[in-house]
Amino acid sequence: MxxxxxxxxxxxxxxxxxxxxxxxxxxxxxxxxxxxxxxxxxxxxxxxxxxxxxxxxxxxxxxxxxxxxxTDRLRRQRLARRPPPDHHGEPVTVTSEKDPCMASLAALAEHPWAKLENPRFFSKGAAFYEDLLEKIESARERIWIQFYIWKPDERGRLMLARLVQAARRGVEVRLLVDELGSVETKESFFKPLREAGGHFSWFYTVHPRRNRFFFSLRNHRKIACFDGAVGYIGGMNVGLEYEGKDRETGEWLDLHLRGEGTVLEQLETVFAEDWYFATTERIRVRAGSGADVGGGFPALVVESGPDERYERNHLALGAVIGAARERLDLFTPYFIPTTELIHHLALAALRGLRVRLVICQTSDIRMLIDIGRSYYRGLIMHGVEIFEYTAGVHHAKALRMDEDWFMIGSTNLDVRSLRLNFEANLYGRDAGFRAELDPHLDSIFEHCERIRPEDLEDLPLGRRLREGALRLLAPIL
CATH class of the missing domain: 1.10.8 (Helicase, Ruva Protein; domain 3)
Structure with missing residues (x-):
């Protein structure tokens, strides 16, 4: 050169x-x-x-x-998104002298315990969708539905088609979907619902015109309300995989609850708040929502989100664990616990409770399993029993405590659900319903492997290093 x-x-x-x-x-x-x-x-x-x-x-x-x-905290006034609901029926009055735990949860939820009537739970997607479709077809006044994931597959198309039919016959149909959870579904997919006179909206945690750039926040709630008479809450989304028809995911086990009664007003209020956040349209929980027809048992919806003053479901979980007297079972697909949750579980086991934790052995994100396993040793040393579900995907988010407490909802036992996501859980107390739910929950353990102390001895150095390194990500996940 x-x-x-x-x-x-x-x-x-x-x-x-x-x-x-x-x-x-x-x-x-x-x-x-x-x-x-x-x-x-x-x-x-x-x-x-x-x-x-x-x-x-x-x-x-x-x-x-x-x-x-x-950037995970929303800068907005909580009351600006909460349409004032009209309370109906006779709520179950609870004082701190009668039951401190129930009083604590009511204080966190900022509304009194109500009644849940005619409850039914679903553990399989096929039965859940069949029941949901029947309610869509029989609705006469309004249908309010929100899901985290709405797949554009055969199940998603059928569900949307039934909503379109309902809108055409004059039913008020509102559908709210999280745009990040349903990232593979285009907005044009929902166009037929709008053309039929129905209403559709993304949740819009990302909305440049409203100065929203909260990419990390999710509306993880799965709620459906029909005619102010019947409501659903739980862990299932809309897609073939929840029926076990997806080749990659295989068999799917979940938990969703249907019920009636005055607690429905709390479900509708959660939807109305979220609809206002997404659209700025104020919709009212109408008179007659969840009318008290007699019977039922105490129930309470506890919602939580990054816009609230408290980490409501995080605190509620601690209150329930602290109130347990005999046994406590928790079911979650993902386990990235907070320090507080670890302490609550360890203390419960140390004071003589039988504490069992069921976690899914498989995940679409492998590192989440590794992070969760890094906490096993410490919990087992304190007496917590840990089980991994091996018969496919276990996606239920649930809790049962002593002889009558239960919780079914959308909250995973991970940092994101406990501190970042918009979540909703239903707590209830009834020995009769637990008699129906317990055989199903008991059967889950038949498909689990219990993790014993000896299983954690002499682990390969590579696995220990991987779990230790990934655990460092837990605080920011």
């Missing part, structure tokens, strides 16, 4: 180096500029420290990640 060529190459290299250096410097400046925003969010100290070190030392991978999942 002659002198001119060398000079040109040297000049080109110098310019490229300068551009690269300026890019790096800009990345560091922008990353460091995000640090005050981080500090003002008042995250947990460990999570803040993790983000702080990442932003300070590794701006290129961490800054986009922080912008995508790190």
């Amino acid at each position: 002659d002198g001119v060529g060398i000079a040109e190459a040297s000049g080109t290299f110098t310019v490229a180096a300068m551009i690269w250096a300026l890019t790096i410097a800009l990345a560091y400046l922008v990353s460091w500029a995000a640090i005050p925003h981080l500090l003002l969010q008042h995250k947990r100290p460990l999570a803040s420290l993790s983000w702080l070190l990442g932003l300070f030392l590794l701006p290129f991978p961490v800054l986009p990640l922080y912008l995508f999942i790190g």
